[in-house]
Amino acid sequence: MTGTLAALLSRRLLLVTGKGGTGKTSIAAALGVLAASEGVRTVVVELGSSDVLPELLRAQPAEAPAAESREPQPVAGGLFILRLVPERALEEYLELQLHVRMFARAIVGNASFHRFLDAAPGWRELITLGKLWHLASLEERAGGPRWPLIVVDAPATGHGLSLLSVPSVVLDTVRMGPLRRNTDRVHELLTDAARTLVLPVTLPEELPVNETLELRARVRELGVGLGPVIANGVEPELALPDAERALACVAALPRGAPSPLADPGVVVAAARHRLARSKMQREFLGQLARATGDSPREVPWLARGVDGPEGVQSLAEELRGALA
């Protein structure tokens, strides 16, 4: 294990984010699979209402839903998943602070407190980060971290940035007390690039690339470390030698192909489509490389899709190549 992968796996917390629809969740899951296969015990965390990791990573449906669990649930050797629900994390936090479970339940169950929480700003982000910090700081009895690597399927760009900026806001307004102490610790973890990195996932298309560049600028302003950009869904180049001449030749062929797959009209259209798509994708990848001064790590588009453990496994292998 060398290069970028080793650098990523030496971190404690990887926050995978990017524009909606770029495949953040699949990349986070694949990164978890890859890390576990490298012998790093990893927990992949999904946040709030998202609940797709069990389907993505497990061959069989879970016996007990991971939803309400506080502890990461094992899915494979060295690989765990956790669904982090702010309300549950708040209950857990109150319990840790109060040492009495019943009290915490009573508070979180209070109806008017609920209405308040529904609208109050920032606490979801804060408690989410608090729980991540808690996971990152847990130690094994024999020493060493209980969770050497935490991969978070973070919210899409806008909300992802809110998540990262909440600690600074709290530190600006709160000067003392337990909340200040806890937020200080969270902030310290987030802004320590030796432990925490944001991994932007993008597609080689206009809007995702623009959003990635804006995301990087904002993350930098917040003092949080940035990992390489992962370009997902890169369509493979068509290995057609002397393309224009070949296409002209085929277009002039007589009809009578034994299969639609050899029909001159079909193959020329399919090849032209692929060539044009590749050209457009190359332009956006080039734009990304010029703007960041670093080539994006390209993950090819998988025709079969990534909707279960097999797809994630293939994606993990591609990711291994991309991060070499």
Added chain:
Amino acid sequence: MKPEGWLDCRVLVTVGTGGVGKTTIAAVLGLEAARAGKRVLVMTIDPARRLADALGTGPLTHEAREVPRERLTALGAREGGSLAALMLDTKRTFDELVERLASDPAARERIFANPIYRNLSDALAGSREYSATEKLLQVHAEGRYDLIVLDTPPAAHALDFLDAPRRLSGFLDGQFLKLLLHPAAVVGRASLRVFRSGSEFVLRVLERVTGLEFLTSISEFLLAFEELLAGFGERAREVARLLRDPSCGFVLVAGPDLAQARRAEAFWARLQSEGIHLVGLVLNRVHPWPAPGAPPPDDAADAARAERWLADAIAGADRELDAAACARALVGAARAQAALARRDTVVRQQLERALPLEGDAFCAVPLFAEDVHALEGLARIAREIFGRRDHG
């Protein structure tokens, strides 16, 4: 409803998950309505720069900008038709709302100075969604447009934004909030009873675990907002009315994604229960099969036969080409295209089953290899949706 009929709505809302091309489709709907002679405004959340370049509006801002008349004329727009676009800005929308609803300058300044307000109006639960609907209400009330196309923020669950007004107005009542806002008053009036209440207990405990300062700053934030809350609630109800009005139609934009198609039925049920009118569905970025009929099923023997025939034919026609390599690449491309086209057909069938839309309310837009964020690209999509072959 046929796509032409969509344009008779006063408000069209494009909904869908992130990355399916909602913004582009919203622009296309706006462009088409303007061509038909309507005065149109497209409201988007995306800083879609190339889209703005294509439309010639310059960078999109919070204020509406007109598409130059000559571009519309070039696209065959009728006299009287106009198209403007604006980019929604959550912070600005909230600022405007505060400006309008605050009773006096001091109250306004208190809110603007609050650090939680300054930094977190984006993180306020559902605030992006709320600001989209708030701006819609404002513009709708002005009555300057025949049609407003609202491109909604991407939500993991496409309809989250319907909940936003409700959530923001829902927390107005509630003892806990009152305690936070006026602890002294409440305790003073009926100290014993309130002291024993659950909320008082909650407050005491939270004070212990978070520190008084945090509660104070949240209280200040809410206090500053308190006088706006009644106005908020009224606005929320107005938005809800507008979105359910028969003149408001929702267009679902979807990508050819199986998981999403599977969730479509739940989505439909939700729309129904909300009293929302779904007028159509655009299945975007469908892989076209470049021949009449359905793409052939995947068959390795068929592919091998095709490759042999093509290699022979190429070798016979042009001896300088590497016939075997060309045939491999070309049949490979055709086979991949067939696989994608087959998958897209399955998605389409699933969506058609799940959504009881009439057949003509359903349209598929192919994935173009070229950049669609140019005027010609938008016109091509419009031709796909509206089935025109005349102009371009």
